[in-house]
Amino acid sequence: MANPKILICDDEEGIRESLKLILGDHYNLVTVDSGEMALEALSHSKDIKVMLLDIKMPKTHGLDVLKEIKKKYPTLKIIMVTGYKSVETAAEAAKLGASGYIVKPFKSQEILETVKKNLEA
Amino acid sequence: MNPFALSGLLVLITTLSLGIFILLKTPTIFPNRLWAYFNFAVGLWGLSAYEATLTHNPQSAILWWNIAHIAIIILPILDLHFSQYFLEIKNRKLITFIYLIGLFFLIILFSKHLITHVKFIFNSFYYPSNASTLYISFCFFWITIVVYKYQLAYNKIRKTSEKQRNEIKYFFLSTSIGYVGGVDNFLPIFGINLYPYGNFLIAAYPIIMTIVILKYNLMDINIIFRKSLIYSILVTSITLIFLVSIIVSEHLFNQALHVQHVTSSIITASLIALIFTPLRNRIQDFVDRSFFKATPMEMAQQNERLLKEVAQSERMKSIAILTSGMAHEIKNPLTPIKTFSEQLPSRLDDKEFLLKFSKIIDKEVDRIDSLVQELLNFAKPSPPELKQINIYQLTEQTLNLLNNETIRHRIDLNMSFENEDLTLNIDPKQIKQALLNIFLNAIDAMPNGGKLNVLANETKQSLILEISDTGCGIDPKDLPHIFDPFFTKKDHGTGLGLSVTHEMIRNHHGKIFAESELGKGTTFRIELPF
Numbered sequence: 158m159a160n161p162k163i164l165i166c167d168d169e170e171g172i173r174e175s176l177k178l179i180l181g182d183h184y185n186l187v188t189v190d191s192g193e194m195a196l197e198a199l200s201h202s203k204d205i206k207v208m209l210l211d212i213k214m215p216k217t218h219g220l221d222v223l224k225e226i227k228k229k230y231p232t233l234k235i236i237m238v239t240g241y242k243s244v245e246t247a248a249e250a251a252k253l254g255a256s257g258y259i260v261k262p263f264k265s266q267e268i269l270e271t272v273k274k275n276l277e278a
Numbered sequence: 279m280n281p282f283a284l285s286g287l288l289v290l291i292t293t294l295s296l297g298i299f300i301l302l303k304t305p306t307i308f309p310n311r312l313w314a315y316f317n318f319a320v321g322l323w324g325l326s327a328y329e330a331t332l333t334h335n336p337q338s339a340i341l342w343w344n345i346a347h348i349a350i351i352i353l354p355i356l357d358l359h360f361s362q363y364f365l366e367i368k369n370r371k372l373i374t375f376i377y378l379i380g381l382f383f384l385i386i387l388f389s390k391h392l393i394t395h396v397k398f399i400f401n402s403f404y405y406p407s408n409a410s411t412l413y414i415s416f417c418f419f420w421i422t423i424v425v426y427k428y429q430l431a432y433n434k435i436r437k438t439s440e441k442q443r444n445e446i447k448y449f450f451l452s453t454s455i456g457y458v459g460g461v462d463n464f465l466p467i468f469g470i471n472l473y474p475y476g477n478f479l480i481a482a483y484p485i486i487m488t489i490v491i492l493k494y495n496l497m498d499i500n501i502i503f504r505k506s507l508i509y510s511i512l513v514t515s516i517t518l519i520f521l522v523s524i525i526v527s528e529h530l531f532n533q534a535l536h537v538q539h540v541t542s543s544i545i546t547a548s549l550i551a552l553i554f555t556p557l558r559n560r561i562q563d564f565v566d567r568s569f570f571k572a573t574p575m576e577m578a579q580q581n582e583r584l585l586k587e588v589a590q591s592e593r594m595k596s597i598a599i600l601t602s603g604m605a606h607e608i609k610n611p612l613t614p615i616k617t618f619s620e621q622l623p624s625r626l627d628d629k630e631f632l633l634k635f636s637k638i639i640d641k642e643v644d645r646i647d648s649l650v651q652e653l654l655n656f657a658k659p660s661p662p663e664l665k666q667i668n669i670y671q672l673t674e675q676t677l678n679l680l681n682n683e684t685i686r687h688r689i690d691l692n693m694s695f696e697n698e699d700l701t702l703n704i705d706p707k708q709i710k711q712a713l714l715n716i717f718l719n720a721i722d723a724m725p726n727g728g729k730l731n732v733l734a735n736e737t738k739q740s741l742i743l744e745i746s747d748t749g750c751g752i753d754p755k756d757l758p759h760i761f762d763p764f765f766t767k768k769d770h771g772t773g774l775g776l777s778v779t780h781e782m783i784r785n786h787h788g789k790i791f792a793e794s795e796l797g798k799g800t801t802f803r804i805e806l807p808f
Contacts (some may be wrong), residue, residue: 171610171611171613174638175616175618176617179617215766241605241606241609261612262612262616263617264620
């Protein structure tokens with residue numbers, strides 16, 4: 158059986174490369190650098206199960222992207238990734254339907270476990 | 279001219295001046311636009327009252343009273359709509375409902391069912407005469423909105439901070455003066471024949487409102503516009519004095535000396551011309567003394583508690599912005615460093631990994647290093663080393679640094695300085711950096727070409743530099759944050775550029791402001807004192 162497909166959306170090349178290193182051996186990865194590209198990727202790949210989404214991006218804020226994507230793909234599991242965790246943002250993300258919240262710099266194990274948990278749910 | 283017509287004319291002049299002033303200075307802020315429209319509605323009332331009470335034809339009076347009622351219907355609605363923003367209470371459904379009732383009364387008005395008859399009163403002019411059931415229900419609607427607005431303000435005052443409480447109090451006090459005067463105008467319609475002198479109060483409220491705007495910096499209207507405002511007040515005052523003088527002198531000269539109208543007007547105009555300069559100086563002194571040049575001691579006494587409150591909240595806000603910005607900027611490069619070092623022991627033989635690892639770590643460490651340097655510059659900028667510098671040449675040199683960029687992006691440059699020989703006591707390095715950051719932003723905003731204009735003119739106390747581009751503009755919701763550290767909408771950059779510019783201009787005791795319209799461009803105004 159083919160590896161499950163995961164979408165990574167982050168404007169930083171370093172973060173995308175890190176997530177590729179951690180998840181690359183276990184999953185089929187699609188990486189994009191903006192919310193707009195994420196929407197496009199989702200429209201082309203219907204089999205994406207989990208998405209890792211950065212909150213602070215220059216063009217469109219991660220929470221706006223989350224809202225937009227959840228509207229179109231309500232069953233997609235979205236894990237938010239952020240450099241600064243505030244109670245307000247975490248609450249807002251949960252309200253908008255995020256199923257996980259990871260703070261940078263993250264541990265490889267933490268990423269692997271969260272993605273696995275979301276795929277099983 | 280009868281006193282009521284005169285009051286109408288004064289209302290027209292004062293409200294029109296305030297409305298135009300607000301609209302010109304803050305055209306992009308929606309609540310301010312609402313407040314300007316409110317002033318125009320009151321101005322329409324003034325014009326109609328003036329015309330209706332000067333005409334000797336009852337049909338013409340009916341027409342003007344109908345026009346006056348367009349203003350009467352919409353003005354409390356606009357006021358309530360604005361007050362919702364001012365008091366930060368939003369109730370869209372209610373305001374839409376009130377607009378619909380207003381529309382209903384406008385339809386009744388246009389179908390000529392609200393004002394149908396006029397009566398000749400005070401031996402002077404025609405006034406609406408019929409207090410029909412419809413008219414009574416309209417008055418009930420009008421008063422309910424005004425009372426509701428005050429109820430909202432009262433509730434807000436009880437819950438808010440002292441600074442905001444004062445703003446609300448003064449704002450509502452000034453509009454109350456207008457409403458008290460306005461209610462007086464309804465009385466003759468109901469057969470209570472009291473001369474509506476209260477209309478003069480409506481003319482007074484924009485003047486009080488202007489003072490409140492200046493004193494409390496309401497509506498984000500900045501003191502940079504001081505000069506234009508002083509002259510607006512000046513022109514309005516002179517016009518008022520001129521009008522009153524003409525009427526009084528016509529009366530006196532005609533009765534006592536039997537002199538013709540034109541002659542009396544010429545004599546009065548000459549007198550006004552003679553007193554113009556001393557009057558202008560006095561008004562300017564008064565406005566300066568009252569609003570801008572209070573001694574530090576006076577300022578401290580008046581505002582000590584308020585300033586502390588504001589400073590504390592500003593400090594907390596800056597710390598919060600700085601902390602979250604720093605967290606993001608530092609944690610992002612730390613993440614790949616952590617991940618790559620975690621993976622290193624199991625991938626020691628993977629050459630491709632090692633190569634990538636070395637490149638990424640090098641890049642991310644450089645990034646943290648330059649961020650720390652920028653932060654140090656931002657947090658502790660070296661004190662300016664002041665020298666007498668030709669500001670025209672400095673601006674030109676700074677623009678020359680960007681020649682490649684402007685040519686590549688097909689950007690037309692235009693520099694226009696009132697005085698190209700002007701020298702200022704400034705730190706050339708800091709001002710160059712401050713200008714460079716603005717120019718770079720302008721270039722980024724015009725990827726497909728455009729115009730970059732740098733204009734400079736002088737006031738008595740300072741040089742005003744206006745840097746405008748014809749780029750994509752800044753979203754109104756982002757505009758208040760452009761000087762916040764780490765605020766950026768670009769793919770590259772740390773979001774510190776404009777914060778640094780702001781800090782450097784402040785180091786020179788100057789000021790910087792930005793105005794922007796989406797799709798049209800942005801203008802930065804820098805004020806550097808001599």
